[in-house]
Amino acid sequence: MAWWQILLLTLYAGLEILDELQIYSSLNTPVGAGLIAGLIMGDLPTGLFIGASMQLTVLGIGTFGGASRIDATTGTVLATAFSTSIKGMSPQTAISSIAVPVAAIMIELDVLARFANTYFSHRIDHLIDQDKINYKAVERNVLYGAIPWSLSRAVPVFIALAFGQGLVQQIANALNGDLLWLGNGLTVAGATLPAVGFAVLLRYLPVKRHAAYLILGFTITTLFSVLFSGMQALGTGLSAVNKGFTTIFNGLPMLAIAMLGLALAILHYKNIPINKGTAQAQSTESQSNSASSSSDDDEGEITDDEL
Amino acid sequence: MTNSKPKYKLTEQDFNQINRRSLFGFQLGWNYERMQNSGYLYTILPQLRKIYGDDTPELKEMMKTHMQFFNTSNFFNTIITGLDLAVEENEGIEGKDTVTGIKVGLMGSFAAIGDSIFASLIPTIFGALAASMATQGNPVGVIIWVIACLLICVFRWKQLHFAYDKGVSLVTDMRDRLNALTDSATVLGVFMVGALVATMVNIKFAWAPQIGKVTMNVQNNLDMILPKLLPAAVVGFVYWLLGKKGMTSTKAIFIVLILCIVLGGLGVIAKI
Numbered sequence: 001m002a003w004w005q006i007l008l009l010t011l012y013a014g015l016e017i018l019d020e021l022q023i024y025s026s027l028n029t030p031v032g033a034g035l036i037a038g039l040i041m042g043d044l045p046t047g048l049f050i051g052a053s054m055q056l057t058v059l060g061i062g063t064f065g066g067a068s069r070i071d072a073t074t075g076t077v078l079a080t081a082f083s084t085s086i087k088g089m090s091p092q093t094a095i096s097s098i099a100v101p102v103a104a105i106m107i108e109l110d111v112l113a114r115f116a117n118t119y120f121s122h123r124i125d126h127l128i129d130q131d132k133i134n135y136k137a138v139e140r141n142v143l144y145g146a147i148p149w150s151l152s153r154a155v156p157v158f159i160a161l162a163f164g165q166g167l168v169q170q171i172a173n174a175l176n177g178d179l180l181w182l183g184n185g186l187t188v189a190g191a192t193l194p195a196v197g198f199a200v201l202l203r204y205l206p207v208k209r210h211a212a213y214l215i216l217g218f219t220i221t222t223l224f225s226v227l228f229s230g231m232q233a234l235g236t237g238l239s240a241v242n243k244g245f246t247t248i249f250n251g252l253p254m255l256a257i258a259m260l261g262l263a264l265a266i267l268h269y270k271n272i273p274i275n276k277g278t279a280q281a282q283s284t285e286s287q288s289n290s291a292s293s294s295s296d297d298d299e300g301e302i303t304d305d306e307l
Numbered sequence: 308m309t310n311s312k313p314k315y316k317l318t319e320q321d322f323n324q325i326n327r328r329s330l331f332g333f334q335l336g337w338n339y340e341r342m343q344n345s346g347y348l349y350t351i352l353p354q355l356r357k358i359y360g361d362d363t364p365e366l367k368e369m370m371k372t373h374m375q376f377f378n379t380s381n382f383f384n385t386i387i388t389g390l391d392l393a394v395e396e397n398e399g400i401e402g403k404d405t406v407t408g409i410k411v412g413l414m415g416s417f418a419a420i421g422d423s424i425f426a427s428l429i430p431t432i433f434g435a436l437a438a439s440m441a442t443q444g445n446p447v448g449v450i451i452w453v454i455a456c457l458l459i460c461v462f463r464w465k466q467l468h469f470a471y472d473k474g475v476s477l478v479t480d481m482r483d484r485l486n487a488l489t490d491s492a493t494v495l496g497v498f499m500v501g502a503l504v505a506t507m508v509n510i511k512f513a514w515a516p517q518i519g520k521v522t523m524n525v526q527n528n529l530d531m532i533l534p535k536l537l538p539a540a541v542v543g544f545v546y547w548l549l550g551k552k553g554m555t556s557t558k559a560i561f562i563v564l565i566l567c568i569v570l571g572g573l574g575v576i577a578k579i
Contacts, residue, residue, distance in 0.1 A: 021334040021337065022333065023460060024459075026449070026455070027453060031441050031449055031452075032452075032453075034441060035441075048442070048449075051438075052438035052439070052442045057560065059434055060427070092578065100564060114337060114338060114339050117337060117339075118340045121340060121344060121374075124336075128367060128370050133361075133362065133367065135352065138349075141336075142332060143335055143349075145336040145337065149335065182568060184572055185570075188570065188578055189564045191508070191510050192510050192576075193563060193564070194508055195504070195542045196560050198503055199545035200559070202500060202542070203549050203550075213497045217500065217502045218539065221505035225534075226534045254435075254440065257499075261498035264495070265498075269490075
């Protein structure tokens, strides 16, 4: 790893948490981290693959509120960096042997950052109690909160990248040598972990009420994916036998599946009766205006999903 | 008492400033004790100073009020800010109790709606799309998600002025719509989880026991019943596991990790 790669990855780690707290551009998510770390390391497919697996693993694990959660983004950064720079560290092995443990350890540092900010909150209390309030100082003490947040991600990433390469190389050698069975197990684990994300998500969603849609989504996709992969295999076989056969079969496009889901969601939305009666009972004209314009906003939301 | 009411009227510049501060500074001060308290004060401090005037006892009082516990979804916080400022601008310090009522009364429900839409549903739908493209090395899905997030930022920017104009009636009005929208979005979410189970858990049985002279191909037998039965069973198992007392998602991840190492190491299941 070159020094500028370590520097850029550290910088990204410090910035992504601020993005997550504020704008949420989605480049702070594991799959976004995979994209950026992949670009920095010069191996986009590996970065995207690790990012995607971690994204799916934490799919349902997301609350913005108080609770600290497993930091899959930092895990993705380190796993991508080591998988692309260390010989014998396959992406799947990097996911289960680097990304997941790192993500779990990072919970503690997240807690630390949230604690550190209590100090600044107390300083603001103190400033307000002064006879002459220094307003600029109040604002500065809010913004200082960015420092513990940033450092809680940037410091561990820097230390791991700068000093951890030897250790990771030893682990990789062992997993390909004496501990090959463990390496195999870790590879299987890397492929299975997304299942946890799906299960957590199902706990979040009203599965019992919408069970029919779960079955539909699973069955339609299963049938199509078998069909598509079978057809791809058939196409490859045919074109090997017959040079005249040039039709290319692609894999199953997930966007098409998502469109089916979207269509079902729209049908469901149209069937929910919106209780207009109560709004109209106390309604002035401005209120019914607000109802219609808020419904415009809602429909804007659905088109967002359509993208 | 009536002459103590403030004269200041918020301008378009004020709204832009609040939105800028909300998008770039609202959660920086997040702390365990009072969570978003300092962030809330930060977003509206310049406007409070204009409404009450610098170094007045009213301003000090309201700054203390806004430093109390506050926590809501950072996708909906400016709706509460808009309702709050509409009251403070008209009633000044006399509206203090109303303002506290609005903030405490609404932060919980907006946190719940915001978390279910923006922490759960949007990441599921767009994250699933981005991830399924990314596994094939295609970054387009991530870019689609970024664009969607920018559109959401526009929505966040607009809601402040909207809430300020419409007042508290907006909330009861919006709740029905939002609930309907959330419910429909969960339909898409549940559907996508089904689709993901079928495509993204890439494991199969490698186990081939010898029964007499016949080698049984377990995976093929299962495929004849229903393809992708193993991924569905794994997800079902973890779902059941999560229903156990004291189980957290982090613990579940490590249990799956260990089971996979054992079963993968023994050669019972393998990666496709």
